[in-house]
Amino acid sequence: MEKKLIIIGSGLAGLSAAITAAERGQKSILLSVQPPERAQSVLAEGGLSGELSEEAEALAEHYQDTMKAGGYLAGPESVKELVGAAPAVIRWLQRLGTPFQNDGTELARRQMGGHSRARTVFAGDRTGKAIMAALADEARRYEAAGMIERMSSHHFLQLILRDDQCRGCMVRNWRSGRVYQLTGPVILACGGLSGLFPGWSTGSGQNTGAAAAAVFRQGIVLGNLEFIQYHPTTFQISGKRCLVSEAARGEGGRLFAIRGGARWYFMEELYGPDGNLAPRDLVSRTMEQIRRRPDFRFGGFWLDLTGIRKDAWKNGLAGLHEECMSYLHLNPEHEPVPVEPGIHYFMGGILTDAAHRASKRFLYAAGECACQYHGANRLGGNSMLGAVWGGIRAAETAVMELPEFQQTPEEIEDSPAETAEWEELSIRVRKKIGEILAASLGVIRSEEGMEKGLRELEEWRSRTALSRLEQDEVLLGTAMLRSALARRESRGAHWREDCPEQLEKFQKTTAAFYDGHQIQIQFRPVPGTKEA
Amino acid sequence: MEIQIKILRQDRPEGEPFWQTFLYETEDREATVASALEELNSRERLTDIDGNPARPVCWECSCLQKKCGACAMLINDFPALACEEKILGHGSTVELKPLQKFPVVRDLAVDRDVMHRNLRQLGVWLSQKADIGRENQEEVFIASQCLQCGCCLEICTSYADGQDFYGMSALVPAARVLLAQGGPGDRRMQEGCERHIYEGCQGFNACEHVCPAGLPVTRLMAHVMQLPKGKLLTDRYEHSIMKTIYE
Ligand SMILES: Cc1cc2nc3c(=O)[nH]c(=O)nc-3n(C[C@H](O)[C@H](O)[C@H](O)COP(=O)(O)OP(=O)(O)OC[C@H]3O[C@@H](n4cnc5c(N)ncnc54)[C@H](O)[C@@H]3O)c2cc1C
Ligand code: SF4
Ligand code: SF4
Ligand code: FES
Numbered sequence: 046m047e048k049k050l051i052i053i054g055s056g057l058a059g060l061s062a063a064i065t066a067a068e069r070g071q072k073s074i075l076l077s078v079q080p081p082e083r084a085q086s087v088l089a090e091g092g093l094s095g096e097l098s099e100e101a102e103a104l105a106e107h108y109q110d111t112m113k114a115g116g117y118l119a120g121p122e123s124v125k126e127l128v129g130a131a132p133a134v135i136r137w138l139q140r141l142g143t144p145f146q147n148d149g150t151e152l153a154r155r156q157m158g159g160h161s162r163a164r165t166v167f168a169g170d171r172t173g174k175a176i177m178a179a180l181a182d183e184a185r186r187y188e189a190a191g192m193i194e195r196m197s198s199h200h201f202l203q204l205i206l207r208d209d210q211c212r213g214c215m216v217r218n219w220r221s222g223r224v225y226q227l228t229g230p231v232i233l234a235c236g237g238l239s240g241l242f243p244g245w246s247t248g249s250g251q252n253t254g255a256a257a258a259a260v261f262r263q264g265i266v267l268g269n270l271e272f273i274q275y276h277p278t279t280f281q282i283s284g285k286r287c288l289v290s291e292a293a294r295g296e297g298g299r300l301f302a303i304r305g306g307a308r309w310y311f312m313e314e315l316y317g318p319d320g321n322l323a324p325r326d327l328v329s330r331t332m333e334q335i336r337r338r339p340d341f342r343f344g345g346f347w348l349d350l351t352g353i354r355k356d357a358w359k360n361g362l363a364g365l366h367e368e369c370m371s372y373l374h375l376n377p378e379h380e381p382v383p384v385e386p387g388i389h390y391f392m393g394g395i396l397t398d399a400a401h402r403a404s405k406r407f408l409y410a411a412g413e414c415a416c417q418y419h420g421a422n423r424l425g426g427n428s429m430l431g432a433v434w435g436g437i438r439a440a441e442t443a444v445m446e447l448p449e450f451q452q453t454p455e456e457i458e459d460s461p462a463e464t465a466e467w468e469e470l471s472i473r474v475r476k477k478i479g480e481i482l483a484a485s486l487g488v489i490r491s492e493e494g495m496e497k498g499l500r501e502l503e504e505w506r507s508r509t510a511l512s513r514l515e516q517d518e519v520l521l522g523t524a525m526l527r528s529a530l531a532r533r534e535s536r537g538a539h540w541r542e543d544c545p546e547q548l549e550k551f552q553k554t555t556a557a558f559y560d561g562h563q564i565q566i567q568f569r570p571v572p573g574t575k576e577a
Numbered sequence: 578m579e580i581q582i583k584i585l586r587q588d589r590p591e592g593e594p595f596w597q598t599f600l601y602e603t604e605d606r607e608a609t610v611a612s613a614l615e616e617l618n619s620r621e622r623l624t625d626i627d628g629n630p631a632r633p634v635c636w637e638c639s640c641l642q643k644k645c646g647a648c649a650m651l652i653n654d655f656p657a658l659a660c661e662e663k664i665l666g667h668g669s670t671v672e673l674k675p676l677q678k679f680p681v682v683r684d685l686a687v688d689r690d691v692m693h694r695n696l697r698q699l700g701v702w703l704s705q706k707a708d709i710g711r712e713n714q715e716e717v718f719i720a721s722q723c724l725q726c727g728c729c730l731e732i733c734t735s736y737a738d739g740q741d742f743y744g745m746s747a748l749v750p751a752a753r754v755l756l757a758q759g760g761p762g763d764r765r766m767q768e769g770c771e772r773h774i775y776e777g778c779q780g781f782n783a784c785e786h787v788c789p790a791g792l793p794v795t796r797l798m799a800h801v802m803q804l805p806k807g808k809l810l811t812d813r814y815e816h817s818i819m820k821t822i823y824e
Binding site: 182186 | 706757
């Protein structure tokens with residue numbers, strides 16, 4: 046039987062992987078819960094970061110910015126590759142018809158937080174959607190040519206593992222309810238964990254984390270789970286947190302708090318004139334510290350966007366304008382926007398090497414579900430770059446290794462339908478787990494708070510009847526808490542008031558895995574460093 | 578305020594539709610139909626208005642902020658996004674039905690695959706390197722924003738089952754490709770648009786009126802139809818990422 050790659054997820058990473066495989070003449074199955082138009086990637090606003098030329102100095106700066114913001118936990122080799130590939134990735138997306146803003150000769154770039162210069166290309170403030178439309182069209186071309194088989198109403202359930210190899214996976218068509226197995230190397234491109242925090246995050250509820258939870262239970266190594274990015278500027282809307290893109294600060298937005306009845310532009314006062322564009326971890330932490338200060342009555346945080354030029358609103362922030370009007374009923378050109386930090390991105394995930402291999406043979410991961418490019422804190426625009434490039438790179442590796450994937454006769458027989466019950470993951474259970482985790486894994490953490498979270502999760506689990514998927518999610522949540530407890534220091538997005546120093550000995554990857562009985566947490570050398 | 582949410586439910590694609598009513602309580606003026614559905618599904622035991630146990634309501638959602646098109650349904654007989662419609666804007670009773678132009682999967686979830694099939698049918702992809710001039714930049718951007726929600730098809734009197742007339746959910750992505758290509762269009766796609774969209778369209782713009790993304794579909798159609806007819810393009814694989822990198 047013809048071998049096919051199995052790609053789980055059709056966001057930026059999944060689409061890029063499927064297109065790359067097809068370019069290489071390799072067929073793939075592109076499987077997701079919903080079609081690409083509904084993937085979280087369509088929400089990305091501010092842009093994609095990358096240099097436009099291969100000039101060494103510029104690439105070195107992008108590398109430095111990324112490593113520094115990530116607290117030196119990102120894999121140096123992979124980050125080098127990532128920033129080096131960026132100019133070509135941008136050219137490729139342009140050729141596929143992504144309408145990046147330009148003046149006819151050069152692409153426009155905007156400044157995002159933590160970048161030493163403006164290097165983020167964008168399409169208004171709907172960049173993700175514009176890129177996704179281009180990639181979805183390109184994937185359709187290969188689909189029509191029979192190279193990509195689209196399965197867009199399926200849940201990934203678990204891997205099929207044998208002799209330390211990934212042999213394929215079990216999936217369920219949620220429309221028909223049918224459960225079956227697919228044989229082939231698997232690329233996981235299933236996005237972040239925002240669905241584990243329903244109501245608390247800016248992302249899509251479709252990314253329930255069920256896939257990551259299942260593979261974790263099966264023994265796959267996850268990395269850096271404690272690093273959760275809180276975006277400093279979000280506001281609550283019905284059912285979720287709505288993002289105010291960092292692009293708004295890139296165009297001149299200024300954060301302030303109310304102190305003694307007057308505006309206090311705290312980022313500027315504390316960190317200088319460019320303070321508003323500090324990396325996200327620092328801004329969110331500063332806000333949290335201010336909120337806790339006993340010396341003044343806290344009156345909320347606001348983003349002052351009144352200094353933004355008219356044409357910047359029109360060309361770059363029209364979506365934000367509309368959101369402020371429709372959700373907050375205020376005109377951000379004249380009135381400040383109330384903001385709070387909100388859960389936005391997961392730096393941790395399935396641990397991979399620079400070629401995107403996960404901890405079992407023939408298993409790969411790319412995009413937000415993977416852990417390697419962003420270390421302890423991700424820079425604006427780097428995740429779209431990481432998702433597109435990661436998908437490409439993972440597919441390259443998988444295609445190269447495919448000849449070694451020998452299908453056995455039983456596998457070729459194929460698809461004995463699984464009889465076991467796979468119940469749905471209920472929103473009630475996700476809300477409860479999210480509530481406990483969000484309370485204990487906030488912007489500023491403490492041993493006490495996290496221990497309490499662990500106890501609550503365990504107590505609640507012991508008196509609640511949970512389905513298999515739900516038990517997996519609890520296990521993943523526990524691993525997040527255990528990873529955060531084990532890292533007894535403060536770095537990037539992981540800030541502990543009881544261990545406020547950054548310690549040399551923790552310049553390591555937190556590796557979490559489940560040995561069938563309990564969760565193991567280890568600190569391993571960062572991949573691609575001398576120690577590794 | 579107490580609201581009765583009446584939902585037209587169905588257990589299976591070939592099952593019989595039936596109505597079920599639920600009580601929902603909110604004072605929050607910003608609460609949407611989506612948050613109401615989420616609240617119903619979060620209840621420990623979901624019961625209908627008569628106290629009968631009910632299984633969770635099946636509906637599709639992803640972004641909860643009008644950007645993914647997943648949650649389109651009929652809300653008091655009007656196609657709209659559940660995450661956009663404020664529930665208190667509808668008085669004390671809100672009726673929810675699955676979109677009627679598509680086969681029902683379960684409850685409010687429908688099978689919209691036909692939209693994608695028609696894009697394939699039309700050949701909506703670039704056959705050559707994009708060349709977006711400054712003058713087309715904004716139009717290509719707008720045309721890249723279609724949610725594939727299907728509201729335009731639901732409201733359209735010309736659209737039946739997508740066999741012959743494809744509607745605006747096909748036109749908008751096609752416009753993206755035709756305008757991004759620059760110069761004269763791809764003749765095959767142009768003829769497809771003419772045959773499967775333009776010729777069957779009555780032009781009353783109901784689609785534009787309901788489009789939750791606010792897309793100027795009539796303008797896009799006019800723009801596409803104005804393009805000079807191009808050659809029949811055959812696929813060339815010149816925009817490969819690896820070639821881009823190693824060139
Ligand atoms: C509001 C917002 C704004 C953002 N703005 C930016 C920005 O400006 N710049 C930037 O660089 N990044 C931004 N990001 C982050 C960035 O968008 C994401 O990290 C990136 O798009 C992730 O892409 P992905 O392909 O990994 O996953 P996703 O796009 O999340 O796709 C995940 C896919 O996996 C599928 N899936 C999930 N679970 C399962 C399962 N169990 N079974 C089967 N399939 C499954 C889903 O159906 C989906 O197709 C933003 C994020 C948000 C939420
Ligand atoms: S203008 Fe009228 S007939 Fe034409 S696609 Fe829109 S709704 Fe249908
Ligand atoms: S044109 Fe508008 S209504 Fe139609 S599918 Fe696209 S977004 Fe939805
Ligand atoms: S859930 Fe995405 S549009 Fe409603």
